[in-house]
Amino acid sequence: MKSCGSHAIQLTPPIYCPPPLPVSSKVLDIGCGAGQTLALAYPDRVSFGIDIDFDALSLGRTFTDRVCFVCGKAEALPWPNDHFDLVIARVSLVYTNINTSLREIHRVLKQGGDLWVTLHPFPFPWRQVKSSNYKGWIFFAYIVLNSALFHLAGKQFPFLGRYESFQTEGSMSRALTRTGFRNISFKRGRHFLVTARSE
Ligand SMILES: C[S@@+](CC[C@H](N)C(=O)[O-])C[C@H]1O[C@@H](n2cnc3c(N)ncnc32)[C@H](O)[C@@H]1O
Incomplete structure (x- = not known):
């Protein structure tokens, strides 16, 4: 593990790896951190990673030249329409406005392109808050409200300029269907x- 900003960067193979793809396929990682997933899963090509954390991207540049790192937001992807065959996001969509990010991902994915995402189930923020101070509990209350709103109404709101939520299969299924994804599986x-899969 290396530490970068507020995040611990895991440099060993992740437990869940995205699927193998032909070398001609273009891959984008949203919230790529130091690009460790791309470097490990797709060392046979140059792939693309975007993150808001400049320090994490700088760390990534020190250990791989197989990732084209871009500093930016999931909600405003700087690529043209129909550009990627696969978009992955390991525990990063949960920190974004999910509806806006999914619209952007759908836009940059080719028709028939795939989305591969890992999310927060409820126990994750719950485990974190148990050892936290009162500020952590206030933020946890925000996470619960934001997640409930996303589940019930498909909407989210930011708190102090940040988004965070945990997801249910129902909320994700509805959000993905609204955006134009099919073959949704959990x-x-x-x-x-x-x-x-993008339609
Ligand atoms: C828990 S880390 C996961 C990093 C990496 N995907 C991994 O599996 O190790 C979440 C990442 O999402 C990034 N992130 C948070 N909000 C973002 C946003 N709106 N757009 C792009 N990246 C974001 C953070 O900077 C952080 O690097």
């Missing part, structure tokens, strides 16, 4: 894995 284990 797998629950240590991570909450969601896959879908």
Whole structure:
């Protein structure tokens, strides 16, 4: 593990790896951190990673030249329409406005392109808050409200300029369907894995 900003960067192979793809396929990682997932899963090509954390991207540049790192937001992707065959996001969509990010992901994915995402189930923020101070509990209350709103009404709101939520299969299924994804499937284990195909 290396520490970068507020995030611990895992440099060993992640437990859940995105699927193998032909070398001609273009891959984008949203919230890529130091690009560790791309470097490990797709070392045979140059892939693309975007993150708001400049320090994490700088760390990534020190250990791989197989990732084209871009500093930016999931909600405003700086790529043209129909550009990627696969978009992945390991535990990063949960920190964004999910509806806006999904619209952007759908826009940059080619028709028939795939989405591979891991999310927060409820126990994750719950485990974090248990050892937290009162500020952590206030933020946890925001996460619960924001998640409930996303589940019930498909909407989210920011708190102090940040988004965070946990997801249910129902809320994700509705959000993905609204955006134009099909073949939606869920797998629950240590991570909450969601896959879908762009129409
Ligand atoms: C828990 S880390 C996961 C990093 C990496 N995907 C991994 O699996 O190790 C979440 C990442 O999402 C990034 N992030 C948060 N909000 C973002 C946004 N709106 N757009 C792009 N990246 C964002 C953070 O900077 C952080 O690097």
